[in-house]
Amino acid sequence: MVLCMSVLGLALAAMAFGSATRPERTTPTAHVQPGAAQAAQTRFFVDPTPGRVPIEALLLEIENHVRLEQAAAESFVEFPTKAMLHSKTTSTFVN
């Protein structure tokens, strides 16, 4: 009986010690949350759609693409080969 009580007491003490010294599981999440909140706050005041290209820049990009494609097509019409047909351009639209 005394032995059983001792083993039980030891087990309880071990559990209590383990629980007291275990690292906080929620710590990483807790560290991320303030950061995310800060980022959301920044977006709210600065740019609701970060990375969105302005329409003027987009139109210029399309125009550049059209010109490059036209030049590539003209080269193909002049020297019609399979390689020329699928030649690559430097267009940012397709690279």
Next chain:
Amino acid sequence: MTNGLPDLLKGLSPEDASEVLALGKRLLLSSGAELFHLGQDADALHVIQRGRIRLTLPMQLRGHDEQVLVEERTPGQTVGWSALIPPYRFTLTATAPLETEVVSFSREPLLAHFAEHPAVAQTISLNLASVIGQRLQLFQTMWLREMQRTVELRYA
């Protein structure tokens, strides 16, 4: 204009070319002015004397119609050949990005001249076929290149 005759009049004698040019009317476009608009009745074709003409089509970008460049034409080149091809309606919008001068040829006087001068009509028709054929070849090529990319993206 570039040295020599414009694309449309190539192969004509100087006299024949002068007679055709006399049918035209000079038109000065200020920067940003529209020469013709998509869907309009096409009753005149235009030879660019100086400046530049942008041919555009509307494209939906973020819910708005934006004019997107399809082709740019330079002095000596012809725009608006829809004026001679049924159903005589423009399929593009043409604008001048800078001060530009064109010679405009109305369809009726041009066709009347062709009826009286079949040899001139043949030369100009072949020149026009060349302009149209070149456009077709270019766009056929560009279309296939885009299709290739679409297939690569879709089935990569």
